[in-house]
Amino acid sequence: MISSLNNSQDGMGNTVAATKRLARAMMVSAGAFSLILASCNSSNKQQQVLNLLTEISSADIREIMLSPGDDTLYTTITSSVGVSQPDALIIRGLESVVDINELIISTNLMRDEFRKQFHCPLVLWVNDEILRKLIWLAPDLKDWAASTIRFDAPNNQSVEQQPLTAFSYCPLVI
Numbered sequence: 785m786i787s788s789l790n791n792s793q794d795g796m797g798n799t800v801a802a803t804k805r806l807a808r809a810m811m812v813s814a815g816a817f818s819l820i821l822a823s824c825n826s827s828n829k830q831q832q833v834l835n836l837l838t839e840i841s842s843a844d845i846r847e848i849m850l851s852p853g854d855d856t857l858y859t860t861i862t863s864s865v866g867v868s869q870p871d872a873l874i875i876r877g878l879e880s881v882v883d884i885n886e887l888i889i890s891t892n893l894m895r896d897e898f899r900k901q902f903h904c905p906l907v908l909w910v911n912d913e914i915l916r917k918l919i920w921l922a923p924d925l926k927d928w929a930a931s932t933i934r935f936d937a938p939n940n941q942s943v944e945q946q947p948l949t950a951f952s953y954c955p956l957v958i
Contacts, residue, residue, distance in 0.1 A: 802935050803833050806907070807841045808950035809930065810872045813905035814843070817898060819928045820907045823915055830876060830909055833935055843871035850877035857891040858898065865902075874907045885921060888914075892922035919957045 809820050824830045838845060848864045850857075861873065881887050891898075899904065910918065910932075920927045 821929045821932040825911045846870035847874045858894045876909045892925040
C-alpha cells in the first residue's frame, strides 16, 4: 500500500512538473507560433492537466476539441479561432478523427501556413499512437516541436525512441 501511495504521489508530482513545463513552454512562445506536443494516453488525465494548467497560468488558453469527421487541422482551427487569437491554442481529440492519417499528412503539407497565420503556441495533445503517426507521416511537422512533454510515460520510455515498424503505420490496402 505504501509503495502504491508513493507511486501515486510520484505520478502526481511528475504530472505537476510536466504541467509546469507545458505552461513555461507556452509562456516562452507567447506572441509567436510554436508547436508543442503534449503526450497523454488518458483523456481524463488530459482534462486534469488542463484544469491544473488554467490554475497556474493566467494566459488566455482556447481549447479546440476535434470531431471524428474533421479532415484538416488548419481549416478546423481557423474557423474556430476567428479573428481574435488567444494566448495559446490547445487541440484535443486527434485520436477520435476517423481519417487521422489524411489529417496528419495535410497538416504537414500546410505547416508553413500555421506559422504565418497563428501568433501563439499551438499545443497538440497526442497519445502514443498519434505520436507514432506524426513521426512516420509528418516528420517535418514533428521536427518543429521541441521535445514532447510526456504526462504518462511508463518507466520513462519514450515513444520517439521505440523502433518503428511498417505494420504500425501503413494499413494494408487491398
